[in-house]
Amino acid sequence: MALDERKMTATEARLAAMQVPEVGCTKEAREAALERVRRMGLPGRRDEYWKYTRPDSLVQVAAPRAAVFDAGEEPMFSAFDRLRVVFVDGVFSPELSDDLSLEGVQIDRLEDICCTNDHWAEDLYGVLEARGQSPVERPLAALNTAYAGDGVAIRVTGRVSKPINLTYVHKSEQSDVLLHHVIRVEPGAEATILENGPAAARFNKCMEIDIADGGRLHLVRAQGRDHERRAYTSLFARLGAKATFKSFTLTVNGVLTRNEAVVEFTGGDAVAHVAGACAGDGNFHHDDTVFITHDAVGCESRQVFKKVLRNGATGVFQGKILVKEGAQKTDGYQISQSLLLDEDSQFFAKPELEIYADDVACSHGSTSGAIDEEALFYLRSRGVPAAEAQDLLTLAFIAEAVDEIEDKAIAEDILGRVQGWLARRR
């Protein structure tokens, strides 16, 4: 089917304004990605997959301005011993970053691998993104592969002693950033990756994660408190046998955020949990779009998403579990819930299950509701002031998602940040 003309025009206008960065071994992958973008066209308002989220500001040529916001607090994760990899408006900053050598892991800048041939990342860059384009197209991810200006390649070969913290600093009101990371976890290796910061006025980030048999990766991200920023992130994870992938994302503020996660099980008995919590006040639109493909026996997937919305904030959840023929003993679970703190806020949910195997356990649930008045009165009758009681119940609501973080100290830090966010809005 030919693309409609308007879409084609928008796509070509955007591409004309993009600059291809220095390319080395990723050249072919970038060219192929550009082909994909041209074929698919960038998302338009009439695309089914963008029914609840308007892609206009992510697609248009110039990034809308976004004021830089000083949160006035210690950056996320600063309480933890971690290896810092810092990007300022999408450019790696050696001054702000730690020495990248750490036992059990090899970290290279995308720029460096682009100049080397035969880098391991060559077999991964753009590969999982390309696989993830079917059955649903994700043109903004392909755009990222084609034009990403920076990023890191992380190869985990052992048990890494401390988390690798990717920090994205937003400095310019007009920064328009595309970052692309590739991560390979070798058999039996394990690492934790933390991500934080708003990154840019407009941010398009792609992360491709390949976890070999028995590998484990924990990903915890906090998307920064800048109110005006826009972000589209995509995550493509492929899991081998007995591999584990656990991801949690916290989003507070931001006018527009869409986080896509595409997970594919290719070996048996693997586990993938994708979770997120967001809190939005006013001009806030948050979209979690998840696609999990079970193509192996005995794998477990969990999606847990919680949204706290007020003053006309909007939440979207599109989550799908696809169980292919032969993926017996699949255990799939999906829950998406929103807590609407007033009558102006909205939540759209599209949970989907598509199952071609007959011996599976899949369940899904989606709810949206207000604060439980009974519980609120109970707390108040014990002397807890109304605002504090409401915060306590709100935190309890998102706790199920935050509980997906294995490291309890990090989970507590995340809850503390949300508590602060709520307290500032009393």
Added chain:
Amino acid sequence: MLEIKNLHVKLEEEDKQILKGVNLTVEPGRVHAIMGPNGSGKSTLSYVLAGRDGYEVTEGSATLDGKDLLEMEPEERAAAGIFLAFQYPVEIPGVGNMTFLRTAVNAQRKARGQKELSAADFLKLVREKAKTLKIDADMLKRPVNVGFSGGEKKRNEILQMAMLEPRMCILDETDSGLDVDAMKLVAEGVNALRSPDRGFLVITHYQRLLDHIQPDVVHIMADGRIVKTGGPELALEVEHNGYADILAEVQ
């Protein structure tokens, strides 16, 4: 201490009059029991005193130590010394029992201008009180009332009462859903809190709770009013003859 005068209350949504002129005074150190048939307004009275939404006071007053309760928010009433042990304690998934207790204790201390309890002092206090109510560490760790048995929920109410040390305790059908052993445990918890400066209002259907918590005064409530007041013997009379005789007599 607790003074209720000519209290008239209706349901906000249904425009239905529930309390039709309740008069009641509870003195410090005394235990008052309110008995009455279903629908007589007993639970409404307890909710109105605690400040639950959905009720409209159309006439009358309720004061604690001279302070107008009806003007206060629920949390202000709690800080002033009102405690309602719920007939159906609410389950709060995601909020740990310990966090809940500590938040409540410290919120009240703060409201009264007292210093908040340190984590260590709080822990010591809660362990000590929990022990006498046979509440184990696991129950303290679990989310508030979630997965608790009927007896556990009621014991948890009494634990909160013990921690908060209110001036005026209102027990709404605390015996419902309890077996004999659980009722004894709960009653012991309540009796341990009896003191010369604390008042109790025990609402119950049945006399059996009053075997364990000896009241000083017994009121019979019917159709939104207190229709008869007497000593502990009144509860026995109800037990033997039911409410019908008394209601017939007052009418």
